[in-house]
Amino acid sequence: MRTVAHLALVVIWVLAPGLAQVAAQAPTQPTFDVVSIKRVNELRQSGGMRILPDGTVMMMNGSIGSLVNAASPVPITPRDIVGGPDWLWRELYDVTVKPPEGLTREQRAEMIPMMWRAMFADRMKLVAHIEQREKDAFALVVARSDGRLGPELKPSTLDCTPNPNATPQAPSQALPSLQDRQNRCGLSMSPGLMVSGGVTLDQFARNISGMAGGEVDNRTGLTGLYSVKMNFSLRRTAGAPLDPNAVDDAPDLFTALQEQLGLKLQRGEKKSTPVFIIDSIERPSEN
Secondary structure, eight states, X not given: OHHHHHHHHHHHHHHSHHHHHHXXXXXXXXXXXXXXXXXXXXXXXXOEEEEOTTSOEEEEEEOGGGTGXXXXXXXXXXXXXXXXXXXXXXXXXXXXXXXXXXXXHHHHHHHHHHHHHHHHHHHHOOEEEEXXXXXXXXXXXXXXXXXXXXXXXXXXOOOOOOOTTOOOOOXXXXXXXXXXHHTSBEEEXXXXXEEEEEEOHHHHHHHHHHHHTXXXXXXXXXXXXXXXXXXXXXXXXXXXXXXXXXOOOSOOHHHHIIIIISEEEEEOOOEEEEEEEEEEXXXXXXX
C-alpha cells in the first residue's frame, strides 16, 4: 500500500494544475520545443502514429486517450487507463510534439516522459493517480509444433542499427504509405493494422499488451528483427468505441496472431499491474 500511495502522490504532484505551473517555472523542468494540437473535424479513413529518431512524435487522426499513457510515471499501455470523459476516445486530433535539439539518447529517455507530463498539465489540466490491480498475463509463443511461422512474419532484411550521425527528419503530416512502413525499422500502428520492416518480438509483445488486455511476455525464442504485417478487428482494441453499424470483417487479435503471424497468446496467472486512473482532464487547448 505504501508503494501505491507513493506513486499516486508523484503523479498528482506533477499533474495537478496549480502544482504543475510551479514546477514548470523551475529551470530543471523540461518541456517540448514544439507542441501542436488540432482537432480533426473532417472524415478521414486512415491515421497513425510516427516516432522519429530525435524523439518527435506525430499522431494523425488519433484519440488523446491513446497518448495519455505517455504521462504515466510507470510503464503502462492505453488499455491500463481508467476513467476520463467520453471525448477522450471518441474525438480525433492531429498532435505533434518535438523535444529540444541536441539531446542524447539517454537524455531523451530521461526527459521526454517529464515533457509529456508538463504538456498534459499545461494543455489539458490532467490530474491522475496510479493504482495496482490484478490483470491477465500472457506468453507470446510460436503456434505450430514444427516452428513454422505465418505468412506475414518473416526475418527482416533491414539494417536497423542506430546511426548517431543521421540527420533527423522534419515532421510531416502526411501518413506514410503501407509500402513505406514495410520498409522502415520500428513498429507503425494505425487502427486495425500493425506494420514493421524490422522489429524485435520483445518490442512487438509490449505493443500488443494493451490490446490483449494484459501484460505480454515474448516466449517465442525468436531473436533478431522481423518484418510484420497484421490486420485485426478494431472492435477489440483499447481505442475509441466504434459505430455499432460499422463493417469490420477482420479477425480478432488472437485469431490474427495465429493465422497471419503463426504466433499465439497463452494465458498465464494474473499479475498485479499498475493502472492509470484519470481523476480529471479538460479538452486540449488548440494552437
